Amino acid sequence: MSCENAVRRLSEYRRILCKLKALGFTKVFSDHLAGAIDVSPALVRKDFADFGLTGNRKSGYSVGELIDKLNRILLKEHTEEVIMVGCGGIGRALMNYNGFAGEGIRITAGFDSNPDLQNCDAAIPVLDISRLEVYINSHRIRTAIMTVPETYAGTMADRLAAAGIRAILNFSPITLKNLPGCFIRNVNFLYELENVIYFSAQDTPE
Amino acid sequence: MSCENAVRRLSEYRRILCKLKALGFTKVFSDHLAGAIDVSPALVRKDFADFGLTGNRKSGYSVGELIDKLNRILLKEHTEEVIMVGCGGIGRALMNYNGFAGEGIRITAGFDSNPDLQNCDAAIPVLDISRLEVYINSHRIRTAIMTVPETYAGTMADRLAAAGIRAILNFSPITLKNLPGCFIRNVNFLYELENVIYFSAQDTPE
């Protein structure tokens, strides 16, 4: 768990550092970053130490150097190509989501078994699911986003892993476990919303 | 953290219990549920004890009774009305998401400042953002989903909290902290994807 959380914090540090850089800052202290993401300065330093990010005992950390190293760790040095498996409403919305392009992530193709959703000529082509394996192989895709109905999620994850996918972001409504050689991260809209609804009824939701 | 995690597990237990009920099961043991969501039987029993769900020292837990009590805890006894703030691609996709309706959750209206997205006559009307406060008040809405651009997220959350919203599911690309009297849960698509991409490059992603 810690590792997943730590990597998420790296994303957050990176985001803040990019903003600081844009504002002209060249140095930053663990104290500042800690305040920005609401953790202790000790955790910032520990995270950095754990991932080999070093600072200077007098002048803190170099913003530019941190960003460079974080870019390497988070695979931001080259554009990462990702596929979308399942192109219903959520899948298409994420394919058009504008928060990825500027961050070195590109969804290069979608796959769906429904011919009505297929379109080879779209900006991001939506191909028949039968072409999945060949595409993954020829484009050396390692990462997939899955937004398929519950019934298909399990077998589709197996199929993706077998085709060489190393990690899946799973939005389908069923929680999947990691497969051998394939990391799976589940995001369940229903559970998230039920969670929020639960706290909306608590005396002190905060 | 535990509480948020525990409530999420309640959602998972509930889902599994509903399936068991559909299959005709009337009794279940902590051991079974534990296996299904990949935790220890002790945690299942502790979760249940913490939320006042009791079993029988010989015959385990009653499926029907657990579902009833979980429905009460998770506010499933009446349809929960939720609003969507920001009706771009993700917002509209979630408004049309078919995973909520059968689960006692209804998105009753969307709000956006862009007139092109507004439509009073749609199945789920999309209203001008100026009508937000009146709508929340007259419909006694407690829960909101937010999919707005980064620039507006902070002030919009303040506005929602001031209007009486008690909990927000925030999909906007900036992490928000809880406000006094308003719980905020952040889901950041970029961070989730960066996380998954990170693990796709690890030797043992699993």
Added chain:
DNA sequence: TAGATTGTTAATCGATTAACAATC
């Protein structure tokens, strides 16, 4: 040097699990 910050270790905190008495 004096002051300030990192890097790191030990302490703390909280969540999960193991163990077992209670009991159906």
Added chain:
DNA sequence: TAGATTGTTAATCGATTAACAATC
């Protein structure tokens, strides 16, 4: 009764934080 499972306490585990020596 014997066996099995809950309910609960103590132990464990892991993540976060406090503290401080090293040092720029």
